[in-house]
Amino acid sequence: MQQQSARLETRAGEALTLQGVRFTGTLRGTLFEAELEQRFANPFERHVELVYSFPLPWAAVLLGVEVRIGERCLSGAVIEKKQAEQGYEDALAEGNTAILLEQNFDGSYTLNLGNLARGETCVLRLRYAQVLQFEQHGLRLVVPTVIAPRYGDSVADAGLKPHQVVEHDLMAVHPLELTLRIEGELARARIGSPSHPLSMRLEGEGETAAMLVSLGRGGALDRDFILVLDEVAQDSLAVCAQDTLDEGAVNVLASFCPRVPAAAHPLAVKILVDCSGSMQGDSIAAARRALQAIIAGLREGERFSLSRFGSTVEHRSRALWRTSAATRQAGQRWAMQLQADLGGTEMENALASTLALAGDAEPSPGTEEGAAAVDLLLITDGQIHAIDRTVKRARALGNRIFVVGIGSAPAEGVLRRLADETGGACDFVAPGEAVEPAVLRMFARLRSQRMDALQLVWPTGAEPVWMSPLPGSVFDGDAVTVWARFAQVPHGWVPDQPVRLVGRMAQGDAPVALGEASLSAVEPHAVLGRMAVAAQVEQLLAGEGAQSLRAPEALALAVAYQLVSPLTHFLLVEARAEADKPEDMPDLVKVPAMLPAGFGGLGSVDLLYIEPNMAPLTVNDTPTAYGAPAAAGFGSFDMNALDAPAVMRSGARVLRSERRTQASTYDIPAFLRRGADRAADEPPRDDPRYWSAEPHYSGLTPLGLTHWLRSHTQAEWPRTYAALHRIGVGTAVLDWLEFVLADGEDEAQVVACFVEAMAQRELHDALRSTNGMLGRLKALTQRVRPAAAPEARQVEVASESLAARLQVFVSTLQAETWPDCVFALRDAASALERSGVGVE
Incomplete structure (x- = not known):
């Protein structure tokens, strides 16, 4: 039997090169000083060059580097970039040990540890400091631990060199130890963490009191550590x-x-939600909760629009909606059904497309300047490489961009830069964290005077x-x-x-x-x-x-004050004895990073953070059928729903019309889905006459709906809003039916009358015809009749009113597009009775 000494391994049996990280820090006032200890080892039978990329906090300043290889304590210096790179390569070529620490173009750091001998260990200690920012009467300390996968070309878009690009391993596990000391007045603040369970102990009394904070259980480099201090006595x-x-x-x-002071004018904001693949799992669940809280916080008369993006952009409306009961309910419904199913993160085009939507804010009371500017509120994890191009485009558009960062490891530097350079602001919500505080803070900023x-x-x-x-x-x-x-x-x-x-x-x-x-x-x-x-x-x-x-x-300046910067690197070279030098160049070994917890639907952050003295916000983690009621707009929060990867979760809870783009249906073989998901007589999706794929609407066109109804028996016709949604009717049409056309009438009555009107053979023929369609449609308005039985007089009266409103609607239909009134969500359903309202 082959004997082997104990060693740390991944779950796949591979030896670990990064054995763990220990973090210690002290917070005095707003100044945070920290030490990050990284422990490396060479478990291979040859000399290696270890390369490890890692993050430091936004606005942190790297102050010093200490190195211990084996029992030898070494020191280096910060020198000019090209000189350091050449010195490092020369040291490797001569068989010596060298360490190069470089700041990357995107703000991350890369450690190059060259010629580490077999069985040798290296301990690297980094010291840094940062000034924390008071945000709405509190402090938020973030210790980033992992760089999440980002969309785009890391070399062309982010300016990274190939060796600086992070590689992720699903099976990698890197342990984390953390201890903090909070001194002075902050030791009496309300302290909590939405990311990790804590163990806290108060030490000393009076002015010398300090709060010692450590992890309540073992941690890993799979999520940012977040410490929140509330009820802080702010002072300049x-x-x-x-x-x-x-x-x-x-x-x-x-x-x-x-x-x-708060602004006097009503708020006008365009809301853009990231629905790219990186938002799957915890991030999209947090985005749903944040968006629902944002919509609930809008006041009557304020204006908003809803858009989502990934590789493409989808706008819920063509212009800004005025906040009303109808638009608020439609927005909440739209938010509950959000899925991270739009592919890559094309943020640059999404910003431009959303800001180009029509609509202005209301003029400020008592002023003559006209409408106030419209702001953009972005909900995203920020995982993109092309930040420079995106920031430049956003700045050129001239609108303030406010950002709500989502996820267990959001790209804080990317998001803060996007907000700062456009005159906006940034806030963050971790998985499981109560979203109301962040939303309230963001509304306070949006309503501040410019x-x-x-x-x-x-x-x-x-x-x-x-x-x-x-x-x-x-x-x-x-x-x-x-x-x-x-x-x-x-x-x-x-x-x-x-x-x-x-x-x-x-x-x-x-x-x-x-x-x-x-x-x-x-x-x-x-x-x-x-x-x-x-x-x-x-x-x-x-x-x-x-x-x-x-x-x-x-x-x-950087060399004089020994600061690692885009122009300088830290270099350390240790000369080896001739007998210890390798005969060949060392093998390059990249230290893989862990995937962030909850990223892409792989697992879930299992800590639910409830802020003290605040009622928990519960939301529905899975989409519900269209029209299904939820108490106060929310359901229950299912933390176990994301424990398995998305490709292994059943798609039974997802609407059939959504399954075609959901990874959650991959557990059903394609040859079994084909017959169930699409009948041979359904309108073809690749024909724009039957199916619309515009940014503001995706679903059946008027001609597509009439085609479906004419191709199915009356027994198969939809009887509910959810059934209409399943056959492909888009959300905009359904919201218009429920919140405008219905005007308080029964759902079954509304759907029956609408379906009967759309199923007329003359309407189908008129929509297919290119000549004289308008005249034929006006004649058809007289054929729209109530669908209810005449036994109950109150139902009959209600149906007659419904039919009268449908007359105007039918007369304005076009084959490939729904009338503008569908996308405007009028506050009063009676507006439909006025001639021409559908084509304004």
């Missing part, structure tokens, strides 16, 4: 730190919590030599953080002097004070000083063409 601050290299220079971190011409007013005599740019917009309750650098402490500068943030309201003249911070005493603080320089390097490299013009200055 201005911290002054001596520069570590430039004697006499002072770096200032100024953070403000502005107070912006501010421009922001500026800082420093104490008299103080003039910074450099200052980070102010944001294009501010929102009530969100922090505004600014870095500044002074050549020396200004004369007369004393602690507690105020720094004020001022701005101008849209169409306003006088500046308005938004926040004020008191300067602290100047003290040595190496971390803040280096973070200020990192912000300066980032600004120097921002903008088109800036890298070529300002690269020398940015490079000099």
Whole structure:
């Protein structure tokens, strides 16, 4: 029997190269300092070069790298990018051990660990810091652990090199240990996590109190760790730190919590939901919950539109709807039936198509400027590579984009950049997390007054030599953080002097004070000083063409302050003894990443986070039949529904008309589905006369519906809204029937009258004809009769009213398109009685 020592392996029996990660951090005020320890090993019988790509938090600054190989503690340096890459390759060619840490074009990092000998171990410790942002009276700390698969070409779209591209392994498991220390006033805040179970212990008393937070059970690198601190006493601050290299220079971190009054004009927002394949599972379930809460939060008279996208874009309406009982119910129904079935994530075209929808906001009361601008609210996980092109297109469109990030590992940097560069804002919802807080925060931002011409007013005599740019917009309750650098402490500068943030309201003249911070005493603080320089390097490299013009200055700063940046890499080289050098170049081994929990429908995040003192929001995790009632618009939340991959779950709960595009029906062989799903006499979907596939409507055309009805016996005709949906009638027509045409009448009566009107042979012939169709349709209006029995007088009266409304509708039909009234969802059904309303 062959004996082998114990070792960690994947479930597939492969040896692990990344043995685990340990994370520790300390939160003091808004400054978070952390250490990330990664443990590697070479389990192979040869020298290897390990390559591992991983994320760091948005806006984090990498401060230092420590390396231990075996028992040897080593140190390296940050040098110019090309010099580091050449030095690394030369070291490998000479048989030495080398480590190269590079910041990728998309903000992620790649570790190259070259010439690790057989059985050798390496421990890498990364130190970083970030300034957290107050968001609507709370703090949200995110520790990203995994880079999810992204749509697009990673090399052409994201600028990655082939070795930097992340490879995922469904069977990989990388353990995570995590410990945090929360000091000062924040130790008394309300603390929770929507991503992991926690173990917390209070240490000390009074001003020295600290909350120790650790994972309640074993973790893994399969989801971001999220810590939420609520009921935080927000305050503006201005911290002054001596520069570590430039004697006499002072770096200032100024953070403000502005107070912006709510806007007076009604809200107008175009809602765009990501339904690409990456949203399957937990993400699309969270998107449904978020969208339902958003629609419920719209006020009467405000306007909205609904769209979803993947490889293509589908618009629920042709223009903005006015919020009413009918449109709110239609929106809730549309949200409940969302599926992640639209393929890839073509976000750039989806943004342009949605913003091009017709519709304006209502004018502000008491103003003469006309309608307010329309904003766009995007719900997505942000898993795309082509972010640069998308941001450029979004900025050119000129609309604010607000983002709700969804999933266990959303692309935070991508989404924040998209929001920041268009003057919007960003919020996140983890699987199982209550969505109401995020939605309420987003509504508060959307309804904030638009501010421009922001500026800082420093104490008299103080003039910074450099200052980070102010944001294009501010929102009530969100922090505004600014870095500044002074050549020396200004004369007369004393602690507690105020720094004020001022701005101008849209169409306003006088500046308005938004926040004020008191300067602290100047003290040595190496971390803040280096973070200020990192912000300066980032600004120097921002903008088109800036890298070529300002690269020398940015490079000099990054090297002087030892900052890993797009222009610099960390390099460490250890010379090996001649006897220990390999005879050949090391084999390249990529460390595979875990798939994020719940990604693509593979499993589910099994932690349901209920925010303290807040009633849980429950939603239906699977689509329901059209017209099925749900209490208050919601059903029960089934956490087990996603435990199995989508391809292994039964498709019995999905409507037949939806199955053709659902992965959930792959458990039924195609030769068995063919006969059940499509009869030979059904209208052909590839014929635009019978089936519409427009962005605003997908389903049977008027001619397609008449064809279906004429091809089936009356016993097979639909009798409910759900039955109409199953044969292919689109959601827009069904919502119009239920919320406009019915006007309170019984569902069976409405469907029967509608079906009878559409089944007339003369109507079918008129729709097929290209000559004199309008006259023939007007004549047919007199043939529309109530379908109910005349026994009950009240039913007969109601049916006559229904038939009268159908007369106008039938007279405006066209073969391939439904009338505009179907997509407008009129508030009053009586509008149908007025001549010509269907073709406005």
